[in-house]
Amino acid sequence: MNTTARRTMFISSTALLLCTALTGPTFAADETPVPSPSVSAQAEDPVINTAPPEEPEENITEVPDDTINEPTEDPTFTGKPQPGDTPNPADCSPAHGVYLPTNQGKEYHQGVGPTNSNRNNTSRTARSTFTSEVTGEVGVAISGELETSVGALIAKVKAKFGVTVSAKLTAKLGNTISVDTPSHKTTHARYGVWRLKHTGKSYWVHQNCTATPSHTVVSYSPYRVGWYLWES
Template identity: 45%
Template sequence: MRMSRTALLVPALVTAVLAGAGPVFADDPGSVPADTAATAPPAQPEEADLTEGAPDAPAAAPSDAADKAEGVPSSRGCEQGWYYYPTSKTKDYHKGVGAEQSNHNGTSRTARSTFTSEVSGTIGIAYSGELNVKGDLAVIEISGKFGVTVSASLTAKIGNSISVDTPAHKTTYGRYGVYRLKSYGYSQYTYVNCGKGAKHNVTIYTPHRVGWAIWED
């Protein structure tokens, strides 16, 4: 897995106090975290061949003549090279940075659990299929297509905290990291005569926001 990660270890902070002490907060200023937690950990990508890290250079031009079968000559002329075309998106998937944390409330009253990130790490793009363009080009196309802000990488920083209610006799879990938007598209080569090569399908996860995934059982 290609990922820049700096492990800065500090003592873990996972505390429980009576409900009502302290606000809930996280890195994402665009939303207000709820006091309730999910009942299961966040879903993980289904792709078995998922590659962490996007290409830092475009792929070479197709060498197979069959790849040019879809080409339609034009007298206008085009800029030759690989292009990425997003087609649809689904939802965010959470990629954790550092160890998962937990806190059990063994009392008969609701308690407050506070989780604090113990490491800093950078999460980048992940994909399956043939992403034949540079990662930053795919990010630009995805942002423009869907009207969302995604990045080639985002950093989850050390020391970020969140507080949530833990019901009586329940365990709350917290994982800090980066939410990545899952979307679909294809890479396609355009020739100087504006002919187009074959489409190469891509499933891609692009960093969307930094924050916590919280659940309980």
């Protein structure tokens, strides 16, 4: 009798576990989702990288604020270059620079202020909170000779790729982000501005519509403000 009773209880427990496994997802779907503990209130989806941010591949020069200028429209060409003397010479006045974007690359992070780090030497996951310590501006940086203004470059990039880049963006003091740091890992955090890379051609058009040879210009334009996080 005792043996039979134990077997009956074992079968009932198995059936109960099977029923729970089959119906569990249905109950979970009716409940309000619980936010992931690794997602900060200041960052919707922080990405934890495995290495520090990449540096631009080219030797770039930061563009001074006083050379940005407002975007201007290219002059309307009234003719084409003609060989020799003609009674109606081509007119592309005033002489002007041209920039034509050709390719869009990835984002590169330019830090403002120091990089912060937090080491978790415990056996459990720990919460790390970082706060930006300074306010700073990041502008456009280029490699190559740009024949027109940065304002014109930005306008051309927006028109070509439909992205909103700026002449400069400000990373402000006091921005905070919180992330999980795994056991025996170090989380590094750098606040700053993400810049979007573009490659294009630039040249100069003379008044008679002749143009100088085009050359490559690589630009890094402010795209968004945010954190770059990585673990080691």
